[in-house]
Every structure is written in structure tokens, then in C-alpha cells.
Amino acid sequence: MNKNSAGFTNIKTIVSVAFVAVCVAVFDVAFSALKEPPLTFPIDGRASGTFPSEWIHGSKSAMDNTDPAVQVHAYNDHTFILRENKAINYEGVFMYLFFGNGVAMLIDQGSTSSPALFPLREVVDKIIREWEEQHQQSDIELIVANSHLHGDHYAAWNQFVDRPNTIMVGLTHEEMMAFWGIDNYPQEIVTYDLGGRELVVTGTPGHQGSELAIYDGWTDLLYTGDMFYRGRLYLEDWDAWVASIRKLRRIADRNPVVHLVNNHIEMTAEPGIDYPIGTTWQPNEPPMQMTLEMLDQAVEATYEVNSPGIYIYDDFLIYNQIPWYTTTDL
Amino acid sequence: MACLLLRVLNILIMKSAPGGTIGINDLPQFASKVIIGMRNQLTVSSNTVDNGITRRAVCRLMLWVPFALSLVPATASAHLLNMTEIHLDATQPDNVNLDIDIDLGQSLMTAEEYWSATSSNLTEQAEALRPIASEIKSGLQVKVNGIVVSIELDSWQLTASSLQAIKNPLSPQMAQLFFKLKSPIPADASVELLINDQLEVPWPALLRLDHAASLLPTSRLLTEKERSSRPIFLGEKAESIEGEGFSTNAVLAVQALAPGLTWIALGFQHIIPRGLDHIVFVLGLFFLSTGVRQLILQVSCFTLAHSLTLGLATFGIVSVPASIVEPLIAASIVCIALDNLHSEKIARWRLAMVTLFGLLHGLGFASVLSDLDLPPQDFLSSLLLFNLGVEVGQLTVLAIAFLAVGWMHRWAQYAERVARPATITIAGIGAYWFIKRVSVI
Known part of the structure; x- marks a missing residue:
């Protein structure tokens, strides 16, 4: 091959490579444009939100309670926090509704099955309808998921089974993990795309063997379910909880977590003192959201606790392998 | 009721001690029985009264009394x-x-x-x-x-x-x-x-x-x-x-068979289908190699190299940000493809180049592994199994490539009609990824 021929071949090669690169670029751009979502949830920066100054917290007489069965609080436009009325069930659990493009995810379904007493489906459908109107979307999908597998968090699950356009994740460990794509529970940390909203999900057993924690990169909320909240942390597996708490700390190290949110309030505003189990009235509740300093205290506890028992900290009580109904409330 | 209240105060004092903890053996003696007894309105006897009632305890009791009154409907709904x-x-x-x-x-x-x-x-x-x-x-x-x-x-x-x-x-x-x-x-x-x-x-x-x-x-x-x-x-x-979810089912099957083997499955998944850039690189190796022996030699160098950096990065000995590693991985694809286009056979320095790129790709896998949170007690075995899964994934890519076009390599037109267009495509994809990844930095 002479010099001219080799040069021509080189130019031809370069042009060919450039042509392929341009074709791939055009395809990539066109594909991205096609699936460009109307809403964006950037993880840089932080979507702010607010908590109520106080949550509805039951009443002296549960029978005479006139509060709504489900309190709905919009943390921001695409994040809703729901609470079951404590007069209906003393657990007063918090549930979460996250929105992405074309999809919403309901995490947990409360402690009461009866739609007459606890019309969760009706409330969720209303929120979704209003959200769709506000954001010019229609027929969005609903995913019904759970933080963990305890009955006080899925009692109203059945209200959604016949709902159109709904994915029921399921109430077994295997179904849950298959949905999130967690192949190696609890170590694996996966990223779930909720309509363009990036959720980082990982296993956090200790309270229950299928529990998950979720970090929402858009709001910087870290959802810790029942394994860490202001209350009695009932731990069936201490070693697992230790690993989970330390993992939450590592997640918080890597991400700019702003609040830790969860499922219950059982502590009073007075440090180290909880409300009695079963109370349907909790005046002067502390906020539900927790701070990273509280997480640090939990991490410290993992080094201090070394045997079964009840351990009292300012913002939570550790019930290490203690039957849950035993209590120090008095 | 008076006895019960005194008993309650006694417990309060015990709980109010700084750093107070209650051992499991103590519980049946007071806390649970008193509370359960109170809720069910059972008679609870009290034999001891502590004289050291603290103000905090009294306050707490005052706070508690209305709650106790609200317990009956709560227990009924439990x-x-x-x-x-x-x-x-x-x-x-x-x-x-x-x-x-x-x-x-x-x-x-x-x-x-x-x-x-x-x-x-x-x-x-x-x-x-x-x-x-x-x-x-x-x-x-x-x-x-x-x-x-x-x-x-x-x-x-x-x-x-x-x-x-x-x-x-x-x-x-x-x-x-x-x-x-x-x-x-x-x-x-x-x-x-x-x-x-x-x-x-x-x-x-x-x-x-x-x-x-x-x-x-x-x-x-x-x-x-x-x-x-x-x-x-x-x-x-x-x-x-x-x-x-065929893939999920496969992993579940593996997990049921032997929990440790899950790491192999995860390693495999990080090539097929998640590791598109690694697939393209391995195909780049494939299209220059004229024989199985040379191909295995290159893949082995690549494997050893990325295993080394994967291990070092996972142990925290080496750390390179993804913003640097990812464009370099794209550049490695372009280099390997351009070398294919200008070489008739494998030069000695090509092995060195493949090894160098292997080091780079290992750093890319390490960022994935950090998301897996390897269990400390089985760290080494998990790492090795994950790596093994990566190798199985790479060999699968080569096997599929061979079944698709490799069997034609003795055809006189193979280089011109198959290997060259494929290599140009690989170079083009790599070039695009490089520009895109650099522009993101």
C-alpha cells in the first residue's frame, strides 16, 4: 500500500468512526427527547418541604374523636405524608405517598382494614386525582409497597387489590425484594427509578427481617420505617439492627440527608420518656422527623448495648430482644 | 388503686436513674405486670414503697394519669x-x-x-x-x-x-x-x-x-x-x-441453592446486561484476535489486571473518582478499536495496553461494589465470587460473539466485511461515550 492509499484509508476510517459516533449521538439525543419527562427531580440541590407544626394526635375520648380518619400533609408538591387517626388505631402510623412522572408509590397501608373506619383508598385516590389535575398527567400508575412486614403497616392493603392501574408489590419477603431488584438482602443498595425520581433503597433488618430504608435524592429525606423512630425500637435481631444503623450512617455520610422520617411517634417531648403503649391520645408530641444527631446517638448505642434489655435514650428506647408488650411506660 | 400508684412511682424512680437500663430478668417483676395489670384492672400488690420520689417522677405520673384513662378502647383494638x-x-x-x-x-x-x-x-x-x-x-x-x-x-x-x-x-x-x-x-x-x-x-x-x-x-x-x-x-x-424478571428468578434460584453464590450472579449481572461499556471493550478484543489462544491471552491479562484494581479499590487502597475513570474507560474502547484497525496481528505491546486498560476497568467495577455493601464477615469470599461472576459474564459475551460471527473468521473477506465494520462501530460508540462523559465533568 503506498502512502496516498494509506492516507486515504486513514481518512476513510476517521470519517467512518465519526459518522458512527454522530449516529449514536443523534439516536441517544432523540431517544432522550422522546422520553423526556414533564417533571424533573434533580438530585443536585434539595427540594424543600415542610412538616406540620403538630400532627393530629388523638383525643381523650376516642369515641368522640372528630378528626379525619387519615391526616394528609403535603411535604411538598410531590411528597405526601399521611397519618392514621390515633383514635381509630393507637399505632397512629405514618404512611408516605411519593410521586414521579406517571407513577405514585404508597408506602404502608395503616393498621385498620375496614374502609368504613379507615378509607385509605378513597383518600389516596383523591390525592392522586388532584395531583394529576395540577400536573397535567392522567391515569398514573400506583405502586402499593411496604416498609416491612408487620400487620400494623399493611392492614388496609386489600383496599387496593382491585384498583385499576395498580401494582401490588406483595406481602412476602421474596415478592418485596423481587420488586425492588434486591438480589442480596440486606447488603445490596439499589437505585429505583420512580418516574424520574431516584430512590436509593437498601435492607435494614433488626426490627423485622424484611425491612427497607429509602433515601430520596430529590428531597434528601431518609425514610427509616420502624427500625429508627422516636419511640420504642423493638429489636428482634440485635446484630442485624447494629449493621442496619451503621449502614444508615454510611448512607447519610454519602448523601446530604436533611431529615430522617419514619412510621410512629411514641416518645413524649420529655427526653427519655415514652407514651404508654396503646394510648389513643398523645398531647404535646415531639416532631416525627429526626435528626442526624439522633442517628449518631443510635450509632453510639450500637457500641454500648451488649445484652437483652431496655435501654433509655433521649429520643428513643431500645427494646433489645424484649417482648414488645413489656413496657417501662409507667 | 393507691397501692398501684405507689408501685408506679416506684418504677418511675428506678427508670429515672441516669443512664438507666432495665435488664430482661427484671421485667417480669414489675414493669410489664404492673402495666398489664393496670390496663386489665387486675389487682397488683405492692410490697415496697421507695421514699425517694423525684419531681420528675411525679410530673411523669401526672402526665400519665389521663393516658391510663384512654387505654380501654386502645387495647380492644389491638x-x-x-x-x-x-x-x-x-x-x-x-x-x-x-x-x-x-x-x-x-x-x-x-x-x-x-x-x-x-x-x-x-x-x-x-x-x-x-x-x-x-x-x-x-x-x-x-x-x-x-x-x-x-x-x-x-x-x-x-x-x-x-x-x-x-x-x-x-x-x-x-x-x-x-x-x-x-x-x-x-x-x-x-x-x-x-x-x-x-x-x-x-x-x-x-x-x-x-x-x-x-x-x-x-x-x-x-x-x-x-x-x-x-x-x-x-x-x-x-x-x-x-x-x-428472568434474571431475578435466576438469582433467587442461585440464592436458594447456595447463598454465597449470589455474588457470582451479581458479578455476572454487572456485565450482562448492566455493563455495556465492558461488553463493548471485550468485543474490541475479540475482533482483532485471529485465534482462540490469542484471545484467551488478552482476556486473561485484562481479567488479572481488573481483579487487582477491583481488590485494591474495595479495600480502600486505591481510590479514583468515577468522573475520571468513566471517560478513561470510554477512551480505552477507542484505543483498542483504533489499534485493531491498524494492526494485522497482535503486537507485544498490545498485551501491555490491554493490561493497563484492565486496571482501569477494575476501578469502574469498584464503584459498583461500593453500592453492594459487602458483608464484613465474608468480605474476601464475596469479592472473589463477585469477580468470578464478572469473568463468567465476559466469557459469555465472547461465546455469543463467536457463535454469531467468530466461526466465519477463516473467510477471506472476514476482516474487511465483518471485523472492520464492527471495529469502526466500536470506535464510534467509544468516541461518543468519551465526549459525553467528558462533557458531564
């Missing part, structure tokens, strides 16, 4: 604690088990009857459970393809810590009843479980159905108002699972 769990295990179609976890002392038996049964011998237990089994057999129906299948009580496990615990709805004392189905459940059957109005169990009842058609179970929740699971179609379920 049914979720003793909800019923039903497990229908049809993984062996000819030997189907139905296990029920139920708070018998709060439902089908009186607390006294259940307490008596727990402390009886097996023959007496069988006698006590006979009417219960009969009630369940007539009230709980398993329908297979629409036909009710009869069940038979096979064995049981009755446990309770005390009569008081059985009576207390806040401390469920669960019994396990193991039934056997008298008929098989075929792999493609429809199965429905329903509890009729004659049978009252602690609600809700969670049904778990395991069956041979799928590695994933199916769950349903039965409530007092919705007492049927509705038909569950095993064949359909299996098909939908297969379509939706």
Missing part, C-alpha cells in the same frame, strides 16, 4: 398483634401442607382451655384440638380448580407463657396447626382460600402461597369483610414472573 398467618405450601404438588399460626386462646378456645391444653400430654392435646380442627375444616376452605379439597390436622405446636398472657390481647400466644391437603395441587391449577362466616379468626389473615410453578410466593390478605383470597392462577403467575 387485634393486629395476634393476626392469623396461613401458609399454603404447594411446592410439592402431591404433598401440600397448610400451616396456620393462630391465637387460639383469643379465638376458637377460651384462655383457660388453651392454657390447659398447652400443659397436657399429646393424647389430651389431640382430644382438646379435635373440635377446633373440625371447626377449621368446615370453616376454612381450600378450592383447587373450584373444587373444595379436604384437609386433615397432622400435627401442632401449642405454646403459652402463662394464663395471664393468653388472656391479654397485647401478648399473643400463638399456636401452630399443621394440616395436610388430601388432594394434590397441580402446577397449573387455580387455588382459592376462603374463610366462611362460621369461622372467626383473629383478623386480618395473611395468606402465603408457595407453589412449584414459581420461585416467588404469592400473598393475599383476608379480612373480616373480604374472606376470600380470590382465585390465584398458578400457571399465569409463573408466566408473568418469567416474563418480568
